[in-house]
Amino acid sequence: MKKQVILSFIFLLGLVKIGFCDQKILYLNIYGPGQQYFNIYVAPPIFLGNRQDHKKDKQIIVDKTYETILKNISYLPFLKSIPGKDIIGGPKIKGVTLKDIDFNKFSINKIDLLTTIGWNIFDNNKLKIEIRTFDVFSANLYVGRGYILNKENQAYIAANRYCRDLMKKLTGKSGFFSSMLAFVKRTKNGSKNIFISTPQGYLEQQITNLKGLALSPSWSWDSNYIVFTYLSTNKHQLLLWKRNGELKRIMIPGNTIISPVFNPQGNIVVSTDMSGNPDIYLLDKNFNIKSALVKTWAIDISPSFDNTGQKMVYVSSIYGSPNIFLYNFKTKQTERISYLGKYNTNPCISGDGKFVVYSTLTEKGHRIVLCNLKTMEETIITNGPGNDEHPVWGPDGYFIAFCSNRTGSYKIYLTTKGGTPPKVVNTGQGDTTDVSWSKEF
Amino acid sequence: MRTFSFICSILLHISIIILAIYIPKTSHKINLREQHIYNVQIITLKPKKRSRNKRILTKKRVYKKPVIIKRFNPHGEIANKKVVKIPIRTTKKVKHKIPVKINPEILKQKILKSAISEIESSIEKQRQQNSFIQKEIKSLEKKAKTENSSETSNNNIKIYSKFVEQKIKENWRYPLLKSSKLNTVVQITINKHGDIDFKIKKPSGNPSFDNAVIKAILETKKLPPPPIGGKKITIYITFFGQGRQ
Structure with a gap:
């Protein structure tokens, strides 16, 4: 009996061993997704009220909102808008809420996010828009917002706000839709003036009306001021624009006053030639020169600060040709960071102080270079044609705006630190240069 | 004196004239126009092959002895002289050797036997060679199996896992x-x-x-x-x- 039990036990062990040997175990690591975006489908707006309540003028506002959302999505490299004609089984949806949508159809078409727009009129003439985005895989609401609109102009604001919330949910950052660009544009009388607009080119506004040349605008950290250089007939001037439309002239010594910026503490830092060559000076709250930040025998211009104000990058010709230098206020050490070309200008440090972008002169023209301050690796992220100049960081440290004459005249283009294909910002006719990107507000 | 010199000059002139007339006639002129140019190809003759059969079959050329032709002189006497030797070409048939008569059936059988034996020997040789090659292949296969079986399977799994990684990563958005x-x-x-x-x-x-x-x-x-x-x-x-x- 004992023998039988032992034998059967051995037999069972053998069977178990065979079972285990029947499969092989492997370990794999997948670094980063193959496609760094979500597929999104934005369904056309649906009127949710009764037929007799439908009004054409309100329909125009809703359509504008829909178009603006689509245009906003086209600026985001991490969202790929899928046209309705590409959806097998048709893009039609019964309603705008969860229960009205057949998510399987969209799942088969590899759509990750579905946005619906519903609108209604209440209290006789008030327009209400409901915008929802669903996660197709889990069939859950991702982001849902409602807006009451009266004018066509408000369609942009509603679309921008919705896209800001969607981006925040997706990426944790939303600076792109809650910031403004300031730039220089040539006006009809031949002068150059300062303009502001959203990063997509909406709500463009001329904020100065000067006869000379306004140059190098720079936003303050709280986005309430813009400081810029003004070249009148006889000399350089430093001007300050306030949000209420007021312009103030700042008197500082020197004939050449260039590249003024704000530091995170709210002080103006400017390059002026008080002692021969231009050097970088810090002004106090009363716009008097407080101290020299960089003072050498060479030309020192174009300062840029990170969010902490501990790191400053600038251009210096101390080694002969202009190159980018990093000054650390904590360690009080200066380090050269540009080694790629011989003529490097217009540096801008990211808010987190990890990356610097600048323009370098190559054989084919100026190109934008991204420098990783940790690894000191320099990468050219634009390919022209023409000149790509004056790069600036967006408030989220992801987007980069720069000026380029690749289509003939100078326009503002948007790219990312990954070097995604640049997308032009619609700023109308006339050369657009010297772009500055505000912080989030 | 004058007359003497006059005569001398005349004689000299005459002699010059005579020389001028006769010397060009005696010299041989070469007219290049009349010369013909021939293009000649140089050919090397191949040595003749000598075959026994030809020797046997060809007819020998035999020259007859010269015939003495007696010619009569005008006086009616026979001149006993060898006058002309005219060689006359004659052909002489060479006699073939008569082969020994063999029965053709026996000959056929003999030829067949020899051919069969030759084929059999060649087949045996081929068989031996094939068996040797097969043995060699088997030994090599055994070696390869023992040495590389684990390596090849590992490589296959590596390739497979890479393929799986690629396929899943493609769909990861x-x-x-x-x-x-x-x-x-x-x-x-x-x-x-x-x-x-x-x-x-x-x-x-x-x-x-x-x-x-x-x-x-x-x-x-x-x-x-x-x-x-x-x-x-x-x-x-x-x-x-x-x-x-």
Whole structure:
């Protein structure tokens, strides 16, 4: 009996061993997704009220909102808008809420996010828009917002706000839709003036009306001021624009006053030639020169600060040709960071102080270079044609705006630190240069 | 004196004139126009092949002895002289050797026998060679099996795992802006038909990231059968939000 039990036990062990040997175990690591975006489908707006309540003028506002959302999505490299004609089984949806949508159809078409727009009129003439985005895989609401609109102009604001919330949910950052660009544009009388607009080119506004040349605008950290250089007939001037439309002239010594910026503490830092060559000076709250930040025998211009104000990058010709230098206020050490070309200008440090972008002169023209301050690796992220100049960081440290004459005249283009294909910002006719990107507000 | 010199000059002139007339006639002129140029090809003759059969078959050329022709002189006497020797060409048939008569059937059989024996010997030789080659191949196969079987199977599995990685990564969609430090561990089992069964072993803590990973596996649907002879394969995949650095 004992023998039988032992034998059967051995037999069972053998069977178990065979079972285990029947499969092989492997370990794999997948670094980063193959496609760094979500597929999104934005369904056309649906009127949710009764037929007799439908009004054409309100329909125009809703359509504008829909178009603006689509245009906003086209600026985001991490969202790929899928046209309705590409959806097998048709893009039609019964309603705008969860229960009205057949998510399987969209799942088969590899759509990750579905946005619906519903609108209604209440209290006789008030327009209400409901915008929802669903996660197709889990069939859950991702982001849902409602807006009451009266004018066509408000369609942009509603679309921008919705896209800001969607981006925040997706990426944790939303600076792109809650910031403004300031730039220089040539006006009809031949002068150059300062303009502001959203990063997509909406709500463009001329904020100065000067006869000379306004140059190098720079936003303050709280986005309430813009400081810029003004070249009148006889000399350089430093001007300050306030949000209420007021312009103030700042008197500082020197004939050449260039590249003024704000530091995170709210002080103006400017390059002026008080002692021969231009050097970088810090002004106090009363716009008097407080101290020299960089003072050498060479030309020192174009300062840029990170969010902490501990790191400053600038251009210096101390080694002969202009190159980018990093000054650390904590360690009080200066380090050269540009080694790629011989003529490097217009540096801008990211808010987190990890990356610097600048323009370098190559054989084919100026190109934008991204420098990783940790690894000191320099990468050219634009390919022209023409000149790509004056790069600036967006408030989220992801987007980069720069000026380029690749289509003939100078326009503002948007790219990312990954070097995604640049997308032009619609700023109308006339050369657009010297772009500055505000912080989030 | 004058007359003498006059005569001398006349004689000299005459002699010059005579010389001028006669000397050109005596010299041989070469007229190049009349010369013909011939192009000649140089040919080397091949030596004649001598064959026994030809020697036997060809007719010998035999020269007859010169015949003495008696000619009568005008006086009617016979001149007993050898006058002319005219060689006369005559042909003489060479006699063939008569072969020994053999029965053709016996000859055929003999030829057949010899041919068969030759073929048989060649076949045997080939058989021996083939068996030797087969033995060599078998020994080499044995060696290869013992030495490289594990290596080849490992290589196949490596290629397969790389293919699985590529296929799943292709279907993995997620914006990198947010995914910097997230990672999810998924256990997938692929059966002999290539069907995928999966289980999340360690979630990232971000449902959106985990959903994107699950979608990637679901959209992959099917993979080729594992290269380990009908056995199923288990793969632990770690999905890192950040690219390799």
